[in-house]
Amino acid sequence: MPDQPQDSAPAQRKNLAREVVLTLRSDIISGTLPPGVALAEPALAKKFGSSRAPVREALIELEREGLVQFEATGRTRVRTLTEQDFDEIRDARIALESMAARRAAARWTPAASEFIERNIARQENASTLAELSRLDVELHEYVVRMAANQRLLALWQSIRWQFEMCLASTHRLQQKMAFKPLQITVSGHRLVLAALASGKPDVAAQKMAAHIEGSMEWSPSAAGVEEHPLERGAAAFSHS
Amino acid sequence: MPDQPQDSAPAQRKNLAREVVLTLRSDIISGTLPPGVALAEPALAKKFGSSRAPVREALIELEREGLVQFEATGRTRVRTLTEQDFDEIRDARIALESMAARRAAARWTPAASEFIERNIARQENASTLAELSRLDVELHEYVVRMAANQRLLALWQSIRWQFEMCLASTHRLQQKMAFKPLQITVSGHRLVLAALASGKPDVAAQKMAAHIEGSMEWSPSAAGVEEHPLERGAAAFSHS
DNA sequence: TTGACTCAAAGTGTCGACAATTTAAAGCTC
DNA sequence: GAGCTTTAAATTGTCGACACTTTGAGTCAA
Numbered sequence: 001m002p003d004q005p006q007d008s009a010p011a012q013r014k015n016l017a018r019e020v021v022l023t024l025r026s027d028i029i030s031g032t033l034p035p036g037v038a039l040a041e042p043a044l045a046k047k048f049g050s051s052r053a054p055v056r057e058a059l060i061e062l063e064r065e066g067l068v069q070f071e072a073t074g075r076t077r078v079r080t081l082t083e084q085d086f087d088e089i090r091d092a093r094i095a096l097e098s099m100a101a102r103r104a105a106a107r108w109t110p111a112a113s114e115f116i117e118r119n120i121a122r123q124e125n126a127s128t129l130a131e132l133s134r135l136d137v138e139l140h141e142y143v144v145r146m147a148a149n150q151r152l153l154a155l156w157q158s159i160r161w162q163f164e165m166c167l168a169s170t171h172r173l174q175q176k177m178a179f180k181p182l183q184i185t186v187s188g189h190r191l192v193l194a195a196l197a198s199g200k201p202d203v204a205a206q207k208m209a210a211h212i213e214g215s216m217e218w219s220p221s222a223a224g225v226e227e228h229p230l231e232r233g234a235a236a237f238s239h240s
Numbered sequence: 241m242p243d244q245p246q247d248s249a250p251a252q253r254k255n256l257a258r259e260v261v262l263t264l265r266s267d268i269i270s271g272t273l274p275p276g277v278a279l280a281e282p283a284l285a286k287k288f289g290s291s292r293a294p295v296r297e298a299l300i301e302l303e304r305e306g307l308v309q310f311e312a313t314g315r316t317r318v319r320t321l322t323e324q325d326f327d328e329i330r331d332a333r334i335a336l337e338s339m340a341a342r343r344a345a346a347r348w349t350p351a352a353s354e355f356i357e358r359n360i361a362r363q364e365n366a367s368t369l370a371e372l373s374r375l376d377v378e379l380h381e382y383v384v385r386m387a388a389n390q391r392l393l394a395l396w397q398s399i400r401w402q403f404e405m406c407l408a409s410t411h412r413l414q415q416k417m418a419f420k421p422l423q424i425t426v427s428g429h430r431l432v433l434a435a436l437a438s439g440k441p442d443v444a445a446q447k448m449a450a451h452i453e454g455s456m457e458w459s460p461s462a463a464g465v466e467e468h469p470l471e472r473g474a475a476a477f478s479h480s
Numbered sequence: 481t482t483g484a485c486t487c488a489a490a491g492t493g494t495c496g497a498c499a500a501t502t503t504a505a506a507g508c509t510c
Numbered sequence: 511g512a513g514c515t516t517t518a519a520a521t522t523g524t525c526g527a528c529a530c531t532t533t534g535a536g537t538c539a540a
Contacts, residue, residue, distance in 0.1 A: 013310050014523065040491060051525045052492090053293075060297065064304060066391075070253050073532060074492050091339060092391040099335035151306075151325075151332040151402075155395050162391075254493065280521060291495045292522090313502060314522050 016050050020058035023048070025161055028067045028078055029168050035080035039068060066162040081166060089162050090216040096156045097140060097212060098205040104146035105196050105204035112146055116193045123186050129171045136185060136215075137164060143196070143208070185215045256290050260298035263288075265401060268307045268318055269408050275320035279308060306402040321406060329402055330456040336396045337380060337452060338445040344386035345436050345444035352386055356433045363426050369411045376425060376455075377404065383436070383448070425455045 024044075027033040044055045059076050062068045069079045104112075119139045126132040137160070144156045188211035195207040264284075267273040284295045299316050302308045309319045344352075359379045366372040377400070384396045428451035435447040 013314055016524075042491070053524055056492095057297075057300065060300060074253055075532085088389045088391045091343065091389055092395060095335045095339035095392065096395075099331060103331065149328045149331055151328045151399060152335065155332060155336075155398070158395070158398070159391060256494075282521070293494055296522095315502085 014054065014057065016048075016054035017057040017061070020044070020048055020050070020055055021061050024058060024062060025065070025067060028062075029161065029165050031168065031172060033078050035078050037078045039076045039078065041076075065158060065160075067165060079165075081162070081169065085162075086166055086216070089159060089166060090212065092159050093156075093163065093216070094209045094212050096152060096159075097144060098209040100144040100147040100149070100152055100156070101192065101196060101208035102147075102201040102205040103149060103152075104143050105199055105201045107146065107148065108196050108199055112142070113193065113197050115142060116189070116196075120186060120189050120193070123189070133164070133167050133171070137167075139189060143192075146196075185211075188214055254294065254297060256288075256294035257297040257301070260284070260288055260290070260295055261301050264298060264302060265305070265307060268302075269401065269405050271408065271412060273318050275318050277318045279316040279318065281316075305398060305400075307405060319405075321402070321409065325402075326406055326456070329399060329406060330452065332399050333396075333403065333456075334449045334452045336392060336399075337384060338449040340384040340387040340389070340392055340396070341432065341436060341448035342387075342441040342445040343389060343392075344383050345439055345441045347386065347388065348436050348439055352382070353433065353437050355382060356429070356436075360426060360429050360433070363429070373404070373407050373411070377407075379429060383432075386436075425451075428454055 024033070024039075033039075039059065041052045041055050041059070044058075045052045048055065059068060063070055063076070067079055068076050070076055116139060119135055119142070123132060123135045123139075126135060141156075141160070144153055147153070192204070192207045192211050195204040198204075264273070264279075273279075279299065281292045281295050281299070284299075285292045288295065299308060303310055303316070307319055308316050310316055356379060359375055359382070363372055363375045363379075366375060381396070381400075384393055387393070432444070432447045432451050435444040438444075
């Protein structure tokens with residue numbers, strides 16, 4: 001494990017709320033909790049064997065991450081991502097990550113290149129979509145960390161889970177498309193790495209932007225799948 | 241008031257916590273609550289005549305906005321901004337706002353130009369630093385809203401108060417510098433407006449980036465003021 | 481069958497309380 | 511007086527409770 005350049009955990013309060021966040025986040029991204037499902041505090045508290053206080057804080061955190069949505073009445077639901085949401089997340093990623101690449105290029109190291117190369121190699125040998133996604137996110141996070149900007153990292157992390165939700169959701173819809181679009185991704189990674197290693201900030205930023213643009217091109221619209229809600233908001237869901 | 245293109249308040253839960261956030265935020269930015277001061281929940285609850293629950297939620301929100309910091313022990317303090325923080329915020333703004341300008345340029349309207357022009361005119365007639373700052377932030381927020389991207393807007397808003405904290409803090413330190421650096425800002429605004437109105441995304445993005453870079457150039461370091469903490473963390477402060 | 485109305489069940493916002501932990505002061509030794 | 515130890519105050523994390531609001535099923539009239 002080479003130099004993870006920036007650690008991001010300056011704040012770490014409570015403990016129980018943290019566990020609730022982790023579990024719910026995982027359930028939402030995996031689709032166990034489908035979009036549109038209501039998340040009632042008493043039910044969740046019972047499920048986690050806690051009181052409502054930690055659950056409440058967890059929901060606030062998940063709202064901040066864009067995974068759930070507060071309604072005006074106060075009720076909380078798993079967020080439904082539309083095609084427009086998909087585009088918005090893409091643009092936000094481009095904004096943050098191309099700046100990250102710009103700064104990262106200026107302080108790039110051989111160790112960083114090595115890390116990215118190993119990551120790409122593992123991507124080429126990946127056997128499942130899930131594994132591929134995990135590696136892809138890992139790579140991008142590494143670049144953002146290399147920018148050594150806590151704000152940039154925090155902003156990126158705050159949309160990270162929405163992005164992963166998009167990814168997972170799309171995967172579930174397009175098993176048929178399989179790996180094809182992801183090969184494009186892998187070749188794009190090589191271009192980005194070359195730009196980073198060359199130490200040219202402008203080029204790195206431009207390549208990163210182009211790469212994200214391309215890798216998120218195969219959106220539901222491009223694939224001709226659903227229209228508005230990425231997945232039909234599953235009304236049928238019973239917790240506990 | 242022309243088309244405020246994007247409204248950003250889809251979620252709006254609690255009410256008491258909201259009031260606490262507003263008051264504390266204002267006190268922190270104005271310097272009434274100086275950097276480093278500890279914010280204890282019981283004392284704040286007493287001050288606001290509420291229980292700890294709303295205060296707690298408010299502190300979480302302020303942490304998210306970067307105005308306060310949680311320590312590992314759980315204690316909360318008003319955040320101390322360093323020179324590096326200043327640079328980080330600048331870069332984050334450049335990332336978000338140049339993308340915003342790029343998208344805004346594509347959907348620019350005469351009404352938008354009119355709004356910005358009125359804003360610039362008011363800036364030229366502004367008589368206080370505070371007023372000038374307020375107008376400057378208003379202008380930039382308008383551009384971000386014109387991008388019609390909820391994520392971009394949310395990300396921008398999440399660092400907005402840190403930026404205002406920088407501004408206010410710097411103003412308090414450099415009353416002497418007065419308006420000079422802000423004239424640069426005003427002329428930069430005209431360039432940005434021209435690019436936006438021309439409808440060329442690349443140019444708009446580039447001009448916005450250059451403008452922010454320039455307007456945040458007059459940092460404490462450039463002015464040769466303090467080194468690390470932007471302001472000496474005032475240890476002397478008694479609440480209530 | 482449809483539609484408005486009623487009313488109980490459920491949910492949120494807020495509160496005060498308690499144990500565990502941390503902080504800061506008082507006390508003691510040298 | 512300086513430094514370490516003890517002790518009391520303060521603070522956090524979590525809990526259960528209550529009032530008020532929303533939701534939704536069931537009822538009744540048309």
